Amino acid sequence: MSIETTPLWEVFIRSRNGLNHKHVGSLHAADSNLAVQSARDVYTRREEGNSIWVVRSDQIIASDPDRSGENFEPAADKIYRHPSFYDIPDDVGHM
Amino acid sequence: MYSQGLIGADDKPVEDDAFIAAFQARIDAEEKIEPNDPMPEAYRKTLVRQIGQHAHSEIVGMLPEGNWITRAPTLRRKLALLAKVQDEGGHGLYLYSAAETLGVSREQMTEELLSGKAKYSSIFNYPTPTWADIGAIGWLVDGAAIMNQVPLCRCSFGPYARAMVRVCREESFHQRQGYELMMALAEGSDKQREMAQDALNRWWWPSLMMFGPHDSDSTNSDQSMQWKIKRFTNDELRQKFVDATVVQAEKIGLTIPDPDLKWNPEKNDGEGGYDFGPIDWDEFWRVVKGGGPMNRDRIAARKKAWDEGAWVREAANAFAEKQAQRADAATVAAE
Ligand SMILES: [Fe+2]
Numbered sequence: 236m237s238i239e240t241t242p243l244w245e246v247f248i249r250s251r252n253g254l255n256h257k258h259v260g261s262l263h264a265a266d267s268n269l270a271v272q273s274a275r276d277v278y279t280r281r282e283e284g285n286s287i288w289v290v291r292s293d294q295i296i297a298s299d300p301d302r303s304g305e306n307f308e309p310a311a312d313k314i315y316r317h318p319s320f321y322d323i324p325d326d327v328g329h330m
Numbered sequence: 331m332y333s334q335g336l337i338g339a340d341d342k343p344v345e346d347d348a349f350i351a352a353f354q355a356r357i358d359a360e361e362k363i364e365p366n367d368p369m370p371e372a373y374r375k376t377l378v379r380q381i382g383q384h385a386h387s388e389i390v391g392m393l394p395e396g397n398w399i400t401r402a403p404t405l406r407r408k409l410a411l412l413a414k415v416q417d418e419g420g421h422g423l424y425l426y427s428a429a430e431t432l433g434v435s436r437e438q439m440t441e442e443l444l445s446g447k448a449k450y451s452s453i454f455n456y457p458t459p460t461w462a463d464i465g466a467i468g469w470l471v472d473g474a475a476i477m478n479q480v481p482l483c484r485c486s487f488g489p490y491a492r493a494m495v496r497v498c499r500e501e502s503f504h505q506r507q508g509y510e511l512m513m514a515l516a517e518g519s520d521k522q523r524e525m526a527q528d529a530l531n532r533w534w535w536p537s538l539m540m541f542g543p544h545d546s547d548s549t550n551s552d553q554s555m556q557w558k559i560k561r562f563t564n565d566e567l568r569q570k571f572v573d574a575t576v577v578q579a580e581k582i583g584l585t586i587p588d589p590d591l592k593w594n595p596e597k598n599d600g601e602g603g604y605d606f607g608p609i610d611w612d613e614f615w616r617v618v619k620g621g622g623p624m625n626r627d628r629i630a631a632r633k634k635a636w637d638e639g640a641w642v643r644e645a646a647n648a649f650a651e652k653q654a655q656r657a658d659a660a661t662v663a664a665e
Protein backbone atom coordinates (compact mmCIF):
# COMPACT_ATOMS: atom_id res chain seq x y z
CA MET A 236 0.00 0.00 0.00
CA SER A 237 1.33 3.43 -0.93
CA ILE A 238 0.81 6.53 1.21
CA GLU A 239 -1.58 9.07 -0.37
CA THR A 240 0.38 12.29 -0.77
CA THR A 241 -1.03 15.79 -1.04
CA PRO A 242 0.37 17.58 -4.11
CA LEU A 243 3.10 20.16 -3.74
CA TRP A 244 2.60 23.66 -5.17
CA GLU A 245 5.08 26.42 -5.92
CA VAL A 246 3.91 29.87 -4.85
CA PHE A 247 4.61 33.15 -6.64
CA ILE A 248 3.67 36.53 -5.15
CA ARG A 249 3.51 39.95 -6.75
CA SER A 250 4.50 42.41 -4.06
CA ARG A 251 2.87 45.30 -5.93
CA ASN A 252 1.57 46.14 -9.38
CA GLY A 253 4.35 46.79 -11.84
CA LEU A 254 6.59 44.03 -10.51
CA ASN A 255 6.86 40.41 -11.60
CA HIS A 256 5.41 37.59 -9.55
CA LYS A 257 8.35 36.18 -7.67
CA HIS A 258 8.85 32.69 -6.31
CA VAL A 259 8.50 32.75 -2.53
CA GLY A 260 8.23 29.08 -1.56
CA SER A 261 5.95 26.07 -1.72
CA LEU A 262 3.18 24.31 0.15
CA HIS A 263 1.01 21.19 0.04
CA ALA A 264 -2.66 21.42 -0.91
CA ALA A 265 -5.27 19.06 -2.31
CA ASP A 266 -6.33 21.36 -5.14
CA SER A 267 -5.66 24.76 -6.70
CA ASN A 268 -8.29 26.59 -4.62
CA LEU A 269 -6.86 25.33 -1.37
CA ALA A 270 -3.37 26.11 -2.64
CA VAL A 271 -4.25 29.76 -3.29
CA GLN A 272 -5.99 30.05 0.08
CA SER A 273 -3.08 28.51 1.92
CA ALA A 274 -0.62 30.66 0.02
CA ARG A 275 -2.58 33.71 1.11
CA ASP A 276 -2.46 32.55 4.72
CA VAL A 277 1.19 31.54 4.70
CA TYR A 278 2.85 34.09 2.47
CA THR A 279 0.81 37.33 2.60
CA ARG A 280 0.07 37.87 6.29
CA ARG A 281 2.10 41.08 6.36
CA GLU A 282 0.99 42.68 3.10
CA GLU A 283 3.70 40.92 1.12
CA GLY A 284 1.62 41.00 -2.01
CA ASN A 285 -1.52 41.73 -3.97
CA SER A 286 -1.53 38.76 -6.32
CA ILE A 287 -0.77 35.06 -6.00
CA TRP A 288 0.11 32.43 -8.57
CA VAL A 289 0.35 28.76 -7.71
CA VAL A 290 1.75 26.06 -9.98
CA ARG A 291 1.90 22.33 -9.30
CA SER A 292 5.55 21.58 -8.53
CA ASP A 293 5.48 18.50 -10.73
CA GLN A 294 4.45 20.75 -13.62
CA ILE A 295 7.68 22.70 -13.43
CA ILE A 296 10.38 21.49 -15.78
CA ALA A 297 13.83 22.44 -14.57
CA SER A 298 17.10 22.46 -16.47
CA ASP A 299 19.46 19.63 -15.61
CA PRO A 300 22.11 20.81 -13.10
CA ASP A 301 24.57 18.33 -14.59
CA ARG A 302 24.32 20.24 -17.84
CA SER A 303 24.94 23.69 -16.38
CA GLY A 304 28.26 23.83 -18.14
CA GLU A 305 26.97 23.34 -21.64
CA ASN A 306 23.88 25.43 -20.95
CA PHE A 307 25.40 28.51 -19.42
CA GLU A 308 29.13 28.66 -19.97
CA PRO A 309 28.89 29.56 -23.68
CA ALA A 310 27.58 33.02 -22.71
CA ALA A 311 30.74 33.77 -20.78
CA ASP A 312 32.95 34.56 -23.77
CA LYS A 313 30.35 36.50 -25.80
CA ILE A 314 31.74 39.81 -24.67
CA TYR A 315 30.50 41.46 -27.86
CA ARG A 316 26.96 41.24 -26.44
CA HIS A 317 27.87 43.97 -23.96
CA PRO A 318 28.00 47.70 -24.64
CA SER A 319 31.48 48.06 -23.13
CA PHE A 320 32.94 45.95 -25.95
CA TYR A 321 32.56 48.86 -28.40
CA ASP A 322 35.05 51.63 -28.57
CA ILE A 323 33.14 54.93 -28.54
CA PRO A 324 34.65 58.25 -27.46
CA ASP A 325 33.02 59.60 -24.29
CA ASP A 326 32.31 63.00 -25.77
CA VAL A 327 29.64 61.85 -28.25
CA GLY A 328 27.13 61.98 -25.44
CA HIS A 329 25.18 59.21 -23.84
CA MET A 330 24.95 56.18 -26.10
CA MET B 331 14.34 47.46 -32.08
CA TYR B 332 11.61 49.71 -32.25
CA SER B 333 8.21 51.09 -31.52
CA GLN B 334 6.66 53.73 -33.69
CA GLY B 335 4.19 56.31 -32.55
CA LEU B 336 1.14 54.05 -32.70
CA ILE B 337 -0.20 53.94 -36.22
CA GLY B 338 -3.88 54.57 -36.71
CA ALA B 339 -5.81 54.06 -33.49
CA ASP B 340 -8.59 56.31 -32.28
CA ASP B 341 -10.45 54.26 -29.71
CA LYS B 342 -12.70 56.21 -27.39
CA PRO B 343 -13.89 54.85 -24.04
CA VAL B 344 -17.30 53.11 -24.01
CA GLU B 345 -17.59 52.52 -20.24
CA ASP B 346 -19.54 54.76 -17.89
CA ASP B 347 -17.98 57.88 -16.44
CA ALA B 348 -17.51 56.48 -12.95
CA PHE B 349 -15.54 53.51 -14.26
CA ILE B 350 -13.34 55.71 -16.43
CA ALA B 351 -12.77 58.16 -13.59
CA ALA B 352 -11.78 55.39 -11.17
CA PHE B 353 -9.36 53.99 -13.74
CA GLN B 354 -7.89 57.41 -14.45
CA ALA B 355 -7.42 57.98 -10.72
CA ARG B 356 -5.30 54.82 -10.54
CA ILE B 357 -3.24 55.98 -13.52
CA ASP B 358 -2.80 59.45 -12.02
CA ALA B 359 -1.57 57.85 -8.80
CA GLU B 360 1.11 56.12 -10.90
CA GLU B 361 -0.34 52.71 -10.14
CA LYS B 362 0.54 50.02 -12.65
CA ILE B 363 -2.26 48.19 -14.40
CA GLU B 364 -1.89 44.41 -14.48
CA PRO B 365 -3.64 42.01 -16.89
CA ASN B 366 -6.45 40.93 -14.53
CA ASP B 367 -7.26 44.47 -13.38
CA PRO B 368 -10.39 46.18 -14.68
CA MET B 369 -9.51 48.45 -17.59
CA PRO B 370 -11.40 50.36 -20.27
CA GLU B 371 -11.81 48.35 -23.44
CA ALA B 372 -10.15 51.15 -25.41
CA TYR B 373 -7.07 50.96 -23.14
CA ARG B 374 -6.84 47.23 -23.79
CA LYS B 375 -7.32 47.62 -27.53
CA THR B 376 -4.79 50.42 -27.82
CA LEU B 377 -2.22 48.30 -26.00
CA VAL B 378 -2.93 45.18 -28.04
CA ARG B 379 -2.40 47.20 -31.18
CA GLN B 380 0.66 49.09 -29.97
CA ILE B 381 2.45 46.10 -28.41
CA GLY B 382 1.56 44.01 -31.46
CA GLN B 383 2.98 46.62 -33.84
CA HIS B 384 6.06 46.85 -31.67
CA ALA B 385 6.53 43.06 -31.68
CA HIS B 386 6.08 42.87 -35.45
CA SER B 387 8.63 45.66 -35.85
CA GLU B 388 11.24 43.71 -33.90
CA ILE B 389 10.67 40.64 -36.07
CA VAL B 390 10.51 42.38 -39.44
CA GLY B 391 13.45 44.51 -38.29
CA MET B 392 15.64 41.41 -38.38
CA LEU B 393 15.34 41.27 -42.17
CA PRO B 394 17.21 44.38 -43.39
CA GLU B 395 20.18 43.56 -41.14
CA GLY B 396 19.99 39.82 -41.72
CA ASN B 397 20.74 40.72 -45.32
CA TRP B 398 24.39 41.43 -44.37
CA ILE B 399 25.23 38.68 -41.88
CA THR B 400 26.89 36.43 -44.44
CA ARG B 401 28.81 39.34 -45.96
CA ALA B 402 30.08 41.12 -42.85
CA PRO B 403 33.64 42.23 -43.60
CA THR B 404 35.31 40.80 -40.47
CA LEU B 405 34.56 38.10 -37.91
CA ARG B 406 34.26 40.77 -35.21
CA ARG B 407 31.57 42.61 -37.16
CA LYS B 408 29.81 39.39 -38.00
CA LEU B 409 29.64 38.34 -34.34
CA ALA B 410 28.25 41.73 -33.36
CA LEU B 411 25.63 41.71 -36.11
CA LEU B 412 24.57 38.13 -35.37
CA ALA B 413 24.24 38.93 -31.68
CA LYS B 414 22.20 42.03 -32.45
CA VAL B 415 19.79 40.32 -34.84
CA GLN B 416 19.41 37.48 -32.32
CA ASP B 417 18.48 40.07 -29.65
CA GLU B 418 15.81 41.55 -31.94
CA GLY B 419 14.18 38.13 -32.28
CA GLY B 420 14.09 37.93 -28.48
CA HIS B 421 12.55 41.42 -28.28
CA GLY B 422 9.77 40.23 -30.56
CA LEU B 423 9.12 37.32 -28.22
CA TYR B 424 8.99 39.46 -25.04
CA LEU B 425 6.52 41.76 -26.73
CA TYR B 426 4.25 39.09 -28.17
CA SER B 427 4.11 37.59 -24.67
CA ALA B 428 3.17 40.96 -23.17
CA ALA B 429 0.38 41.34 -25.76
CA GLU B 430 -0.86 37.81 -25.02
CA THR B 431 -1.56 38.82 -21.40
CA LEU B 432 -4.35 40.99 -22.87
CA GLY B 433 -6.15 38.03 -24.37
CA VAL B 434 -4.93 38.09 -27.95
CA SER B 435 -3.31 34.92 -29.32
CA ARG B 436 0.08 34.65 -30.96
CA GLU B 437 -1.50 32.91 -33.94
CA GLN B 438 -3.90 35.79 -34.41
CA MET B 439 -1.11 38.37 -34.30
CA THR B 440 1.02 36.37 -36.74
CA GLU B 441 -1.93 36.02 -39.07
CA GLU B 442 -2.55 39.79 -38.96
CA LEU B 443 1.08 40.51 -39.82
CA LEU B 444 1.15 38.07 -42.71
CA SER B 445 -2.17 39.28 -44.13
CA GLY B 446 -0.97 42.87 -44.02
CA LYS B 447 -3.67 43.90 -41.54
CA ALA B 448 -1.23 44.69 -38.73
CA LYS B 449 1.27 47.51 -39.17
CA TYR B 450 4.92 47.62 -38.23
CA SER B 451 7.48 50.39 -38.17
CA SER B 452 7.82 52.13 -41.54
CA ILE B 453 11.61 52.18 -41.21
CA PHE B 454 12.03 48.51 -42.10
CA ASN B 455 10.57 49.01 -45.54
CA TYR B 456 13.79 50.60 -46.76
CA PRO B 457 16.53 48.50 -48.38
CA THR B 458 20.08 47.87 -47.12
CA PRO B 459 22.19 47.97 -50.30
CA THR B 460 25.56 48.69 -48.64
CA TRP B 461 27.50 47.61 -45.55
CA ALA B 462 27.29 51.18 -44.21
CA ASP B 463 23.53 50.68 -43.87
CA ILE B 464 24.27 48.29 -41.00
CA GLY B 465 26.12 51.10 -39.22
CA ALA B 466 23.38 53.61 -39.97
CA ILE B 467 20.66 51.28 -38.67
CA GLY B 468 22.45 50.60 -35.38
CA TRP B 469 23.31 54.23 -34.83
CA LEU B 470 20.11 55.93 -36.04
CA VAL B 471 17.33 53.37 -36.02
CA ASP B 472 18.29 51.74 -32.72
CA GLY B 473 19.11 55.23 -31.43
CA ALA B 474 15.60 56.40 -32.26
CA ALA B 475 14.18 53.19 -30.82
CA ILE B 476 15.99 53.77 -27.53
CA MET B 477 14.54 57.31 -27.29
CA ASN B 478 11.09 55.75 -27.66
CA GLN B 479 11.60 52.73 -25.47
CA VAL B 480 13.24 54.26 -22.41
CA PRO B 481 10.05 56.13 -21.43
CA LEU B 482 8.01 52.99 -22.23
CA CYS B 483 9.78 51.33 -19.28
CA ARG B 484 7.44 53.52 -17.18
CA CYS B 485 4.33 52.67 -19.22
CA SER B 486 1.21 52.22 -17.06
CA PHE B 487 0.69 48.64 -18.26
CA GLY B 488 2.89 46.34 -16.16
CA PRO B 489 3.77 43.57 -18.64
CA TYR B 490 4.69 46.08 -21.39
CA ALA B 491 6.81 48.14 -18.99
CA ARG B 492 8.65 45.04 -17.75
CA ALA B 493 9.29 43.81 -21.29
CA MET B 494 10.73 47.24 -22.10
CA VAL B 495 13.12 47.11 -19.15
CA ARG B 496 14.56 43.89 -20.57
CA VAL B 497 14.66 45.26 -24.09
CA CYS B 498 16.36 48.51 -23.10
CA ARG B 499 19.05 46.64 -21.20
CA GLU B 500 19.86 44.61 -24.31
CA GLU B 501 19.46 47.53 -26.69
CA SER B 502 22.40 49.44 -25.30
CA PHE B 503 25.01 47.63 -27.36
CA HIS B 504 23.04 47.87 -30.62
CA GLN B 505 23.52 51.58 -31.06
CA ARG B 506 27.18 51.47 -30.01
CA GLN B 507 28.14 48.75 -32.47
CA GLY B 508 26.41 50.75 -35.23
CA TYR B 509 28.14 54.00 -34.35
CA GLU B 510 31.49 52.27 -34.01
CA LEU B 511 31.01 50.79 -37.47
CA MET B 512 30.14 54.23 -38.91
CA MET B 513 33.16 55.70 -37.15
CA ALA B 514 35.44 53.11 -38.74
CA LEU B 515 34.06 53.90 -42.20
CA ALA B 516 34.23 57.65 -41.62
CA GLU B 517 37.90 57.35 -40.67
CA GLY B 518 38.63 55.08 -43.63
CA SER B 519 39.28 55.65 -47.34
CA ASP B 520 37.42 58.25 -49.40
CA LYS B 521 35.19 55.52 -50.72
CA GLN B 522 34.35 54.28 -47.25
CA ARG B 523 33.59 57.80 -46.08
CA GLU B 524 31.31 58.32 -49.07
CA MET B 525 29.55 55.08 -48.28
CA ALA B 526 28.95 56.20 -44.69
CA GLN B 527 27.64 59.60 -45.82
CA ASP B 528 25.37 57.98 -48.40
CA ALA B 529 23.87 55.70 -45.75
CA LEU B 530 23.28 58.66 -43.44
CA ASN B 531 21.63 60.52 -46.32
CA ARG B 532 19.20 57.67 -46.92
CA TRP B 533 18.41 56.81 -43.27
CA TRP B 534 18.16 60.25 -41.68
CA TRP B 535 14.65 61.25 -42.72
CA PRO B 536 13.08 57.81 -42.33
CA SER B 537 14.59 57.74 -38.81
CA LEU B 538 12.84 61.02 -37.94
CA MET B 539 9.59 59.53 -39.28
CA MET B 540 9.92 56.65 -36.82
CA PHE B 541 8.56 58.91 -34.07
CA GLY B 542 5.26 59.13 -35.93
CA PRO B 543 3.15 62.09 -37.13
CA HIS B 544 3.41 65.56 -35.59
CA ASP B 545 1.50 65.99 -32.35
CA SER B 546 -0.94 68.28 -34.16
CA ASP B 547 -1.83 65.42 -36.56
CA SER B 548 -1.68 62.49 -34.19
CA THR B 549 -5.17 61.13 -33.48
CA ASN B 550 -4.36 58.84 -30.58
CA SER B 551 -1.64 60.79 -28.82
CA ASP B 552 -3.71 62.64 -26.22
CA GLN B 553 -5.53 59.59 -24.90
CA SER B 554 -2.31 57.56 -24.76
CA MET B 555 -0.59 60.34 -22.83
CA GLN B 556 -3.53 60.62 -20.44
CA TRP B 557 -3.42 56.89 -19.78
CA LYS B 558 0.37 57.08 -19.41
CA ILE B 559 0.96 54.52 -22.10
CA LYS B 560 3.22 57.21 -23.54
CA ARG B 561 5.17 59.69 -21.45
CA PHE B 562 6.36 62.02 -24.20
CA THR B 563 4.74 63.16 -27.42
CA ASN B 564 6.05 62.20 -30.85
CA ASP B 565 7.50 65.67 -31.41
CA GLU B 566 9.19 65.77 -28.00
CA LEU B 567 10.93 62.46 -28.65
CA ARG B 568 11.90 63.47 -32.18
CA GLN B 569 13.48 66.68 -30.85
CA LYS B 570 15.48 64.76 -28.23
CA PHE B 571 16.74 62.43 -30.94
CA VAL B 572 17.82 65.24 -33.26
CA ASP B 573 19.58 67.08 -30.45
CA ALA B 574 21.51 63.97 -29.41
CA THR B 575 22.40 62.82 -32.91
CA VAL B 576 23.66 65.98 -34.61
CA VAL B 577 26.76 66.11 -32.38
CA GLN B 578 27.44 62.43 -33.01
CA ALA B 579 27.45 63.05 -36.77
CA GLU B 580 29.76 66.04 -36.38
CA LYS B 581 32.21 64.02 -34.28
CA ILE B 582 32.83 61.62 -37.14
CA GLY B 583 32.78 64.28 -39.85
CA LEU B 584 29.48 63.32 -41.43
CA THR B 585 26.85 65.82 -42.52
CA ILE B 586 23.15 65.57 -41.60
CA PRO B 587 21.28 65.87 -44.93
CA ASP B 588 19.13 68.83 -43.89
CA PRO B 589 19.93 72.35 -45.15
CA ASP B 590 17.50 73.80 -42.59
CA LEU B 591 19.26 72.28 -39.59
CA LYS B 592 20.24 75.13 -37.28
CA TRP B 593 21.06 75.60 -33.62
CA ASN B 594 18.33 77.55 -31.88
CA PRO B 595 19.28 78.78 -28.39
CA GLU B 596 15.62 79.46 -27.53
CA LYS B 597 14.52 75.85 -28.00
CA ASN B 598 13.83 73.40 -25.16
CA ASP B 599 12.88 76.19 -22.73
CA GLY B 600 16.04 78.13 -23.38
CA GLU B 601 18.43 75.20 -23.10
CA GLY B 602 18.85 75.24 -26.86
CA GLY B 603 18.15 72.66 -29.53
CA TYR B 604 18.14 72.19 -33.26
CA ASP B 605 15.56 73.47 -35.69
CA PHE B 606 15.16 71.08 -38.56
CA GLY B 607 13.50 71.01 -41.98
CA PRO B 608 10.06 69.70 -42.93
CA ILE B 609 9.44 65.95 -42.95
CA ASP B 610 7.90 64.39 -46.05
CA TRP B 611 4.73 62.96 -44.53
CA ASP B 612 3.43 61.84 -47.90
CA GLU B 613 6.36 59.46 -48.04
CA PHE B 614 5.69 58.30 -44.48
CA TRP B 615 2.04 57.43 -45.19
CA ARG B 616 2.91 55.84 -48.51
CA VAL B 617 5.40 53.54 -46.76
CA VAL B 618 3.10 52.78 -43.81
CA LYS B 619 0.32 51.84 -46.21
CA GLY B 620 2.46 49.39 -48.13
CA GLY B 621 4.06 51.54 -50.82
CA GLY B 622 7.64 51.57 -49.50
CA PRO B 623 10.48 50.03 -51.53
CA MET B 624 10.59 46.84 -49.46
CA ASN B 625 7.06 46.30 -48.02
CA ARG B 626 6.30 43.44 -50.36
CA ASP B 627 9.66 41.74 -49.83
CA ARG B 628 9.40 41.97 -46.05
CA ILE B 629 5.98 40.31 -45.85
CA ALA B 630 6.96 37.78 -48.50
CA ALA B 631 10.03 36.85 -46.42
CA ARG B 632 7.92 36.43 -43.27
CA LYS B 633 5.35 34.34 -45.15
CA LYS B 634 8.08 32.16 -46.60
CA ALA B 635 9.62 31.61 -43.16
CA TRP B 636 6.20 30.79 -41.71
CA ASP B 637 5.22 28.41 -44.52
CA GLU B 638 8.57 26.69 -44.68
CA GLY B 639 8.58 26.28 -40.92
CA ALA B 640 5.18 24.54 -40.95
CA TRP B 641 6.66 21.03 -41.12
CA VAL B 642 8.87 21.78 -38.10
CA ARG B 643 5.87 22.82 -36.01
CA GLU B 644 3.92 19.79 -37.19
CA ALA B 645 6.80 17.41 -36.49
CA ALA B 646 7.33 18.86 -33.01
CA ASN B 647 3.64 18.41 -32.19
CA ALA B 648 3.60 14.87 -33.57
CA PHE B 649 6.70 14.00 -31.53
CA ALA B 650 5.19 15.48 -28.35
CA GLU B 651 2.02 13.48 -28.90
CA LYS B 652 3.96 10.27 -29.42
CA GLN B 653 5.97 10.85 -26.24
CA ALA B 654 2.76 11.47 -24.29
CA GLN B 655 1.21 8.26 -25.63
CA ARG B 656 4.31 6.29 -24.67
CA ALA B 657 4.25 7.77 -21.18
CA ASP B 658 0.56 6.81 -20.85
CA ALA B 659 1.26 3.29 -22.06
CA ALA B 660 4.11 2.96 -19.56
CA THR B 661 1.84 4.08 -16.70
CA VAL B 662 -0.85 1.58 -17.69
CA ALA B 663 1.72 -1.22 -17.92
CA ALA B 664 3.05 -0.42 -14.45
CA GLU B 665 -0.36 -0.60 -12.80
FE1 LIG C 1 17.92 46.97 -31.32
Ligand SMILES: [Fe+2]
Pocket residue numbers: 331332333388421475479497
Ligand atom coordinates in the same frame (compact mmCIF):
# COMPACT_ATOMS: atom_id res chain seq x y z
FE1 LIG D 1 12.52 47.83 -30.04
Ligand SMILES: [Fe+2]
Pocket residue numbers: 331332388417418421497501
Ligand atom coordinates in the same frame (compact mmCIF):
# COMPACT_ATOMS: atom_id res chain seq x y z
FE1 LIG E 1 14.91 45.54 -30.45
